[in-house]
Amino acid sequence: MSYCVHCGVELDRTEVSCPLCNTPVNNPNQPIDINGKLPYPTLKGQVDPVKRGDSAILLTVVLLSTAVACGALNLLVFKQGLWSLYIIGLCALLWVFFIPVLIYSRLSIYLTILFDWAAVALYCWIIYYQFPVNHWFLRLAVPIISLLTAFVLIFTFAIRYFKTSILSTAFLVFAEIAGLGVGLEIFIRMFLNQKIHITWSAVVLVCCIIIDGMLFTILKRTRLREEVRRRMHI
Ligand SMILES: [Zn+2]
Numbered sequence: 073m074s075y076c077v078h079c080g081v082e083l084d085r086t087e088v089s090c091p092l093c094n095t096p097v098n099n100p101n102q103p104i105d106i107n108g109k110l111p112y113p114t115l116k117g118q119v120d121p122v123k124r125g126d127s128a129i130l131l132t133v134v135l136l137s138t139a140v141a142c143g144a145l146n147l148l149v150f151k152q153g154l155w156s157l158y159i160i161g162l163c164a165l166l167w168v169f170f171i172p173v174l175i176y177s178r179l180s181i182y183l184t185i186l187f188d189w190a191a192v193a194l195y196c197w198i199i200y201y202q203f204p205v206n207h208w209f210l211r212l213a214v215p216i217i218s219l220l221t222a223f224v225l226i227f228t229f230a231i232r233y234f235k236t237s238i239l240s241t242a243f244l245v246f247a248e249i250a251g252l253g254v255g256l257e258i259f260i261r262m263f264l265n266q267k268i269h270i271t272w273s274a275v276v277l278v279c280c281i282i283i284d285g286m287l288f289t290i291l292k293r294t295r296l297r298e299e300v301r302r303r304m305h306i
Contacts, residue, residue, distance in 0.1 A: 074087070076090040076093060076097070078093050078095040079095070081093075083097055084108075084110075085104070086105050086108040086109070088104055127174050131166075139160040142159040154202060161194065161195045161199075164195075165191045168187055168188060172184045172187065182225060185221060189217060193213070193214060196209055196213040196217065197209055211263050215259045215262075216255075216256060219252065223248045227244060239291055239297065239306070240287075242287055243284055246283045246287070247280065250280035253272075253276035253280075254270055254274075257270050257272060
């Protein structure tokens with residue numbers, strides 16, 4: 073029987089060096105049994121990393137089975153109302169949102185965003201189909217979804233084609249929040265047939281203008297910018 077001279081662990085006859093501390097084994101009374109059977113497996117049982125395609129299949133199966141199961145429940149057991157349409161629509165929505173990320177990585181990001189727009193619009197239409205009040209789908213849902221999509225497209229374009237730092241990205245985000253607030257309030261007032269003016273979104277707008285003014289100054293003054301980056305580690 074050999075023991076490691078460094079850490080004292082008991083060693084197998086086949087061990088050339090200590091498996092814990094790697095100290096070479098040197099016991100003149102017991103030569104190393106080079107041909108002996110090793111006491112532990114030599115092959116590492118590594119699991120292959122999951123590929124995007126596998127995740128896509130799993131997501132598709134989960135969403136599809138959820139949609140089919142809810143549809144069947146609606147048809148056969150809980151027959152009142154078309155409640156399963158919401159869940160089926162939501163499954164379709166999640167599928168459209170996540171599958172391009174998992175499979176079609178070469179698909180243009182702008183096209184993906186437009187598909188998302190269509191998916192959200194379709195989901196709203198499913199709800200509208202059951203509650204067709206005041207033409208809210210065309211007069212409220214479509215303008216708001218389109219406005220959001222337009223801002224997402226502008227944001228994506230800006231961060232892809234301009235060299236944006238965290239500070240300039242923050243500048244863009246606050247500018248978009250201001251635009252989104254004003255747009256939302258105008259669309260809601262138009263839907264409610266009210267006079268078009270802004271109240272709450274004016275407050276949001278003013279706050280965003282102050283923050284963006286500060287960010288713009290920091291971005292334009294090199295010394296300020298470097299100081300902020302140094303302090304905030306960005
Ligand atoms: Zn050792």
